[in-house]
Amino acid sequence: MRHICVxxxxxxxxxxxxxxxxxxxxxxxxxxxxxxxYGGGKVGLMGVLADATLAASSPVVGVIPEALAAKEIAHAxxxxxxxxxxxxxxxxxxxxxxxxxxxxxxxxxxxDEFCEIVTWAQLGYHRKPCGLLNVAGYYDPLLAMVExxxxxxxxxxxxxxxxxxxxxxxxxxxxxASYTPPAFVKWISRDET
Numbered sequence: 468m469r470h471i472c473v474x475x476x477x478x479x480x481x482x483x484x485x486x487x488x489x490x491x492x493x494x495x496x497x498x499x500x501x502x503x504x505y506g507g508g509k510v511g512l513m514g515v516l517a518d519a520t521l522a523a524s525s526p527v528v529g530v531i532p533e534a535l536a537a538k539e540i541a542h543a544x545x546x547x548x549x550x551x552x553x554x555x556x557x558x559x560x561x562x563x564x565x566x567x568x569x570x571x572x573x574x575x576x577x578x579d580e581f582c583e584i585v586t587w588a589q590l591g592y593h594r595k596p597c598g599l600l601n602v603a604g605y606y607d608p609l610l611a612m613v614e615x616x617x618x619x620x621x622x623x624x625x626x627x628x629x630x631x632x633x634x635x636x637x638x639x640x641x642x643x644a645s646y647t648p649p650a651f652v653k654w655i656s657r658d659e660t
Contacts, residue, residue, distance in 0.1 A: 468596075468644060470528070471496060472504040472565030474580040476573035477511040485512060485572050488602045488636065490519040492571065495636040497523020504564045506557070507531030507549070509542035512571055517542050528564055530557050558583060567596040567643045572605045588629045588648070596646035598631040598639045606632070625649055 479486045489512045496503055503520040506513050507529025520527050521544065529548045531541050536550055551557050558580060562568075570581035585597050599606045610632065616622040628649040633639040 468501060468566040470502040470504050470526075470565050471640075471643075472561045472568045472584075473516060473571060474568070474573060474577045474584075475505070475512040475516060475571035476577055477506075477508055477513055478574070479511050479515065480572055482603065484603045485605075486515045488600065489515040489571055492516060492569070492600065492636040493519025493521075493525075494523050495640055496520050497525040499640060500525065501640075502526040502528065504528045504530065504561050506561075506576075507536075507541055507545070509540050509544070512573065514542060516571070517545070521545075530560050530564075532557050562587070562593065565595065567598070567646075569598045569600055569639065569643075570606075571600050572602050578609075585629055589626050594648040596631060596643040597629055598633070598643055600636060600639055601632050601634045603634075 475489065493503070493516050497520060502525055503517065505517060508514060508531065509517065517527050517529065526547065527545055529542050529545045531548070531550055532553055533550050541548060549560065551560060562584060568581070568584045570577055587593055588595070588597055601607065613622060613627055617624050617627060631639060631642045631646065633642060
């Protein structure tokens with residue numbers, strides 16, 4: 468792995484632990500010589516993460532749609548800020564540039580980006596590791612929803628292995644570095660068509 472794409476909030480959230488963990492994640496990237504690919508903003512957890520990664524002397528690539536460059540306040544301190552035309556272009560470019568994906572706490576945009584990249588893995592569009600940094604149990608409700616989807620027959624148990632979950636940046640990055648994509652059977656059998 469050379470670059471990790473991180474999806475996270477354009478807000479810092481209600482508790483200091485979210486920003487503290489974003490800083491710790493940026494520092495962990497630096498210790499490993501990994502670059503960051505992220506949404507290109509200087510506000511919220513995005514800005515905290517980018518600043519921490521830059522402070523750790525790791526490269527940072529920001530990817531932001533032109534329409535959001537003013538709203539999310541594009542990070543002017545990046546040597547590599549790519550302004551694209553749409554959210555679709557943003558997600559596609561971030562996926563192309565990254566060797567793995569992590570979601571820190573965030574809202575609808577973070578969830579959308581992470582769920583889409585996990586879906587792409589499930590469909591076989593990529594074989595890159597996908598991790599949830601479960602800061603202070605933030606993603607516990609999502610993980611419960613995944614288990615509910617398994618119980619109700621909407622997600623195969625084997626597909627849950629796509630998502631690596633940890634509450635420690637270094638452990639999560641270790642698990643991503645040794646990730647072997649699960650072998651999948653086809654989601655829908657011929658009998659179900």
